[in-house]
Amino acid sequence: MKNVLLLIFVLFSFYNFTEAQTKPYLTLADAQRINAAATEKAKTEGWNVVIVILDDGGNLISLQRMDGVQVGSIDVAQAKAKSAVFFKRPTKVFEDAMKAEGGARIATLPHAVGVEGGLPIFKDGVIVGSIGVSGVTSAQDGIIAAAGVAAY
């Protein structure tokens, strides 16, 4: 029984999603390419950051913390990325809106983060995930995130 269940599990693991009615999605290879481009930009600038890639459900595909980055950036990068994929927009959009009107109203939205550094990732107009960066200034975080998305 245990083996049958294991077999079923293994079969599901190999299930070819692309043959079914499909949506595009980020593979680990995609995430690694995005992460590598963001990392290269960060190193070039001498900026140490946490880089997070989420799937379209807001669940982690990858996270990488460079040496010496403040611990708080682990959760901040995840929060930015979650905001970006949950609302299909850059966290910079919330930052600008919250600066324009004070922000408390928009902050009542669950998962809305008003600090630059989170970007949604689209393929053919469909959301497939997001990137979140934290560790330096929010504008610098945003530059690194953009370098990552550009590699997708």
Next chain:
Amino acid sequence: MKNVLLLIFVLFSFYNFTEAQTKPYLTLADAQRINAAATEKAKTEGWNVVIVILDDGGNLISLQRMDGVQVGSIDVAQAKAKSAVFFKRPTKVFEDAMKAEGGARIATLPHAVGVEGGLPIFKDGVIVGSIGVSGVTSAQDGIIAAAGVAAY
């Protein structure tokens, strides 16, 4: 002042961790010395507070609640200390930034606490932990925290 604090933050970010095989850390004896100095300052002023010392990962080394302190200060002191070590900066920095622009936007950052009384603790430019104080006014909490750090 804001620029000076930002500069300090950036300098710490560039500390080259890859050259060191080890990092300094707070011992219990260190925490007790810091706690004793903060307690002495609090008693001298007649202020009753909770004093918390965290390690560099945000985990408790010591906590002490003086008689009669509001129960809420137990969690507030811990939150201030966590904010200080997680972001490698005094909570006063968040307080000032949040007062300047309304604050709700910055409050969307996980672990950011915008009330004075949390201070990071550094050794040779490397973060080793933090102190958080709560119980009187935030400015007074900050004075006690500073007295603690001065004893390290």
Next chain:
Amino acid sequence: MKNVLLLIFVLFSFYNFTEAQTKPYLTLADAQRINAAATEKAKTEGWNVVIVILDDGGNLISLQRMDGVQVGSIDVAQAKAKSAVFFKRPTKVFEDAMKAEGGARIATLPHAVGVEGGLPIFKDGVIVGSIGVSGVTSAQDGIIAAAGVAAY
């Protein structure tokens, strides 16, 4: 207005609870004496532990983590202490009961911890708080906790 509120706050801080209809309670001085006795026992035996003292509401009065103790013991010591004060009995009572019948049933009780090392603290038959110890074996944790309570 701010000063008036501060004055009220300070007055409440000095409020003499013993003149009112009263219950006994643990002072910080009590907690420090209990903590010191537990620490002395731990050092004599060469055991490194976290020692937690809670008040009768389950809220922290003091916490102390000795060098090198596993980080998990911070939460375990607090959980043991909370179990002891919330149920007015040693966690060893739950340990024995859970061992006798499997334990899943008793584990459905919120805050019940089935591992020795948490002891309630009574004065004149009234619960005033608890001690929780974690870091070595649960039997050794219990010995340290008992040494602490004996000093009260």
Next chain:
Amino acid sequence: MKNVLLLIFVLFSFYNFTEAQTKPYLTLADAQRINAAATEKAKTEGWNVVIVILDDGGNLISLQRMDGVQVGSIDVAQAKAKSAVFFKRPTKVFEDAMKAEGGARIATLPHAVGVEGGLPIFKDGVIVGSIGVSGVTSAQDGIIAAAGVAAY
């Protein structure tokens, strides 16, 4: 076997932290090497998993989810890794202990995870972090985790 593990644990507890001014730590390069070795083992076996590396405070250094892995494994791998570093022992130790007596009792310890796949990582007898793996059977998760640690 149980005694050997207990002995190892006790020996680590006696490591004299007070003589050292510094402690070793995991760099991102270390985590990447560990992650790469674990990934290679997983691919060789055809097992898809989440691989998590934490620092000595239980905070994320890296996380990587292979394609098709169940979403639940993201949190499971983190929980295993946290248990391993928080208690300085393999989650297999909790698995064996919990199987031997029913387990509900030990499950009342915060952060204790009773499923193989989490391993602490030591350097010179000092805990520096942990690895957590989830996605296939717990025994297979454990094999991947061990392959990772072997590369450190």
